[in-house]
Amino acid sequence: MSTTLSVATITKQSHVHDGANARVTGWVRTRRDSKAGISFVNLSDGSCQGVLQLVVPNTLSNYTTEILRLTAGCSIEAEGVLVKGQGKTQSLELQVASLKVHGFVDDPDTYPIQPKAHTYEYLREVAHLRPRTNTFGAVGRIRHCLAMAVHRFFHEREFQWVHTPIITASDCEGAGQMFRVSTLDGVNPPRTPEGGIDFDKDFFAKQSHLTVSGQLNVECWCLALSKVYTFGPTFRAENSNTSRHLAEFWMIEPEIAFADLAADADLAEGLLKFMFTSLLSERADDMAFLVERVDKTCVERLETFVKASFERMDYTDAIKQLEAVAAKGRKFDYPVSWGMDMQSEHERCLTEEIVGRPVVVMNYPKDIKAFYMRMNDDGRTVAAMDVLAPGIGEIVGGSQREERLDVLDARIKSMGLDPAPYWWYRDLRRYGTVPHAGFGLGFERTISYATGLSNVRDCIPFPRTPRNCDF
């Protein structure tokens, strides 16, 4: 019985396995027949970008009945000897002694995945099969690599991973439209005497939703474990139809105690650089493929990214710089002025044209930011930061949190919010409050930036967007 080896193992350790007996499993990419009495079958098992070439002699008993019927997508297992190939490449190939077909492809004429370029739009319609393509195989492995890098980064720095809830009954998140979670009969719900829906009868005896952020929950654990993070799915019911938005996406949200906004920005920079350094060293095969087929500049972009320090700029200075280029004739659809929320065109101009690399914009006007962000001494800005990246815009949004109860209460009041639901959040400021800060990093946007895939729907296995929840 031969050892089962992955294509990745055979490729990476070719010197070890040269001459060895091996068993391999996977899916057929291509088949070429030679009248010299052999067929060449390229096999992918998804373990790496490359394929293993199987050399199948016509002396096998199932050669004419099965081997010659192999088409793209058939699943097989093969046993034989690994030897150096005779073709152009020096890599190992399998001289097949026996080959078993697990599943043929019905109707190869219409098999959706062909050995050719498909459009991303088409592949989204066959999302159950698209991981079989080179590009989506690469993105899947890259996604895994980056996720592992996130955990490694935090673990090595004594952060604790906190599993914040997916379902939340606090209506105080304020980061956009939420998906309702309910077991009530949506067609004929129980009613209150006033005629409204009676949520006392609902599963949690109150309204509940899918979380839009783990931040408020992770802050609680931060004020006990000091360095924490969440990494999980979040949900936004916004009717956003863009290449940068998903209804379900993954977010990384660290929170650090006894830390200010500058430490927060340093953490964001360190995390992103660690992720991309890991990617460049661990998935060189997939990145090389992306350079060839998707985005010529993606490796170069990441190499530059990990070497350069982020530009740090106050919001006030960013506005001055934008006003300066506008004065020189740069046209904007929206005029630039202090106090405005920067539009996409402004963010892109700043990171792509003015700075030319990622930029951290800090200390925004208080009126355009959330209630929990720490009021600066000037009384008109808060300690908020966004990391803007060329080509994609905002990938990180964060802040130092308001730790002073009286200031927090004043903010809640001035923004017209009801303080009651925030009782537990306020308790953190009553019992041993500390300066603390954190941010959210959009995982799919990070993958988009790293790979050059310009639509986040191609950066998650099964994208959920308005009017689209297939598979």
Place this chain on the structure above:
RNA sequence: UCCCCUGUAGCUCAAUGGUAGAGCGGGCGGCUGUUAACCGCCAGGUUACUGGUUCGAGUCCAGUCGGGGGAGCCA
């Protein structure tokens, strides 16, 4: 939600308002230690849907549905 673009063979795309085509994929044959090979033949279509203009509509118009890009919101 708003603006713009778009929908033709399994896929990627052609086709002045006038006979719907090519490449790839598939089938058959040839050739070859081949590399998303190469050569020949064959099959494959209610041009998204509904209606309209016209002698004649893939093409022009209206509506519906799908897809994309941009904006807003944000990660």
